[in-house]
Amino acid sequence: MNINTKIIGLDYEVAQNIITNDDLSNILDTSDEWISTRTGIKKRRVISGEETSTTLGIKAAQKVIKRYNFDVEKIDLIIAACSAPEDIYPSVSCLIQSAINAKNAVCFDLRAACAGFIYSLNTAKAFIKSGVYKNILIVATDTTTKFTDWEDRSTCVLFGDGAGAMLVSATEEKEDDIIGINALADGSCGDYITLKTHGKNCPLVNNSKDNSNTFIQMKGKDVYKFVMTKIPPKIAELMENANYTSNDIDYFVPHQSNQRMIEALAQRLELDDSKVVSNIEHYGNMSAASILVAIREEINNGKIKLPAKVLISAFGAGMTGANAIISLDKNV
Secondary structure (H helix, E strand, O other): OOOEEEEEEEEEEEEEEEEEEEHHHOOOOOOOHHHHHHOOOOEEEEOOOEEEEEEEHOOOOOOOOHHHOHHHHHEEEEEEOOOOOOOOOOOHHHHHHHHHHHOEEEEEEOOOOOHHHHHHHHHHHHHHEEEEEOEEEEEEOOOOHOOOOOOOOOOOOOOOEEEEEHHHEEEEOOOOOEEEEEEEOOHHHHHHOOOOOOOOOOOOOOOOOOOOOOOEEEEEEHHHHHHHHHHHHHHHHHHHHHHOHHOOEEEEEEEOHHHEEEHHHHHHHOOOOHHEEHHHHOEHHHHHHHHHHHHHHHHHOOOOOOOOOEEEEEOOOEEEEEEEEEEEEOOO
């Protein structure tokens, strides 16, 4: 029996507060023009009060289950792609399991930063192909604004908070909805994007860890170089293995990190502008959630017309990267 992966559907949730570039100019030496010309971002969603990566993830999960009337008791695995949770444990995936009453699901969190969703999709495909699990809920949720230095205009203007959820299931249909997928990692570039924890050694031993800065720090130029050097060859490899050309791709949905980077990648891949999906202007960089939010929103808005073959690509701290070609049918 040939087991393939079926994408049942996806949905999302974003933080309620909207912070514009003009709002940020009240607390930073910046302006709407400075931010938008460098990043393409005009506003972003920012958590407030009791909102967390877990609450956003729960709402995204509840939405996708309701949208497709999916039986939660059939979910046997929950993967939460979350790299900046409010607590180290309990895991975000276990808290989601409890909230949606998916009592038969095994749970774990996966940390690959902004590439976390595609890493999770790769993991889900492997589990389904091997027959270990049949119905998997992926929740990509991050609230990175809580870990940004709001006095550092080079980083804090970039991020927003959101969550996306996708249901995938085993199928005996001839076609696999995950047409191709690959990933990469390069730990030698780990200092390009960092976020330290608050941990401290026992007072009876030496404490060698520097806890002076617990905000996200980024080497922007190095990140850009990594992306432009590492990602296009992996996409080319993906396309070749799938026997696809750019003409076979209906839409390109990259990680929503920076509009300049999105445009540069599209040009490198020789993809027409009409195929490129970008909503970074309204949301900022929502880490692992960004691709799912962009896909669902543009389906809702009618820009993505189904059925469609969609190329997705992401990169993140680690450094990590991942790409996939997915098939979305008219019922997604």
